[in-house]
Amino acid sequence: MLVLLKRDSEEISRQAAQLVAGAVRKKPGLVLGLATGGTMVDVYKHLVQLHKEGSLDFSRVVTFNLDEYLGLPATHSQSFHYFMREHFFSRVNVNPRNIHIPDGTIQGNYDQYCASFEEDIRKAGGIDLQILGIGRNGHIGFNEPTSSLASRTRLKVLSQETMDDNAKSFAPGEERPRCAITMGIGTILEARKIILLATGAAKAAAVAKSIEGPIASAVSASVLQLHPEVTFIVDEQAASQLTQREYYRRVLEMTALLTPDRLS
Numbered sequence: 001m002l003v004l005l006k007r008d009s010e011e012i013s014r015q016a017a018q019l020v021a022g023a024v025r026k027k028p029g030l031v032l033g034l035a036t037g038g039t040m041v042d043v044y045k046h047l048v049q050l051h052k053e054g055s056l057d058f059s060r061v062v063t064f065n066l067d068e069y070l071g072l073p074a075t076h077s078q079s080f081h082y083f084m085r086e087h088f089f090s091r092v093n094v095n096p097r098n099i100h101i102p103d104g105t106i107q108g109n110y111d112q113y114c115a116s117f118e119e120d121i122r123k124a125g126g127i128d129l130q131i132l133g134i135g136r137n138g139h140i141g142f143n144e145p146t147s148s149l150a151s152r153t154r155l156k157v158l159s160q161e162t163m164d165d166n167a168k169s170f171a172p173g174e175e176r177p178r179c180a181i182t183m184g185i186g187t188i189l190e191a192r193k194i195i196l197l198a199t200g201a202a203k204a205a206a207v208a209k210s211i212e213g214p215i216a217s218a219v220s221a222s223v224l225q226l227h228p229e230v231t232f233i234v235d236e237q238a239a240s241q242l243t244q245r246e247y248y249r250r251v252l253e254m255t256a257l258l259t260p261d262r263l264s
């Protein structure tokens, strides 16, 4: 596990975009796992900029988003389909046929739908690089605390904390999603490489538990300790409860010196 300590969200988003860009340049047909949320907005901004400058081609990239709210159509301004179109897909040249986002409008037969989403990932050759954010409660995707660490893509009931965090995005009185379709933790762990981004003091406890705490279903992101190629990129505030910050800095220096490929 690598822990990159950055000053602020600008540095984080720039670094994450560079890692994604490097991966796409190395493998133009990259299978890229994507996330939504406030942390990701500037990552997409930088990727769009690289594309507009002519240095990044997404035409062969295949994407799989982690999750979508149940009940929200792609046209709903709070849906993750809408988010992805606004911030990324309408601004770069990803082939629409290569875009996969769970469908929030399915009704019934959830298991069958989720199995077909998993099958699509398999048919694409598996996810090469998965980008993650993290919830205040340690969720990745919408794998809320106590999610099975072996879970697959499925219908998931949102925790109260997640619903509270999301409430500000919905108009007063508007019905808010209580469930989502999300890749499972087992699905996420199969990605060949994982990057998790965290900014702000509200994420500090979740980040510390995920990196330095025991692996527990109470903190879904802690399972990433089992993954051989995971990089946490955190800003000063989100890193404030980590006890081994000095060690992470030294690891980074030696990695840059001895195995620089690990950082690109």
Ligand code: F6R
Binding pocket: 034, 035, 036, 037, 038, 039, 040, 066, 067, 080, 132, 133, 134, 135, 136, 139, 140, 141, 142
């Ligand atoms: C979104 C997702 C979530 C978010 C997390 C952090 O696709 O999977 O796990 O990454 O809730 O969201 P922000 O960045 O808004 O704090």
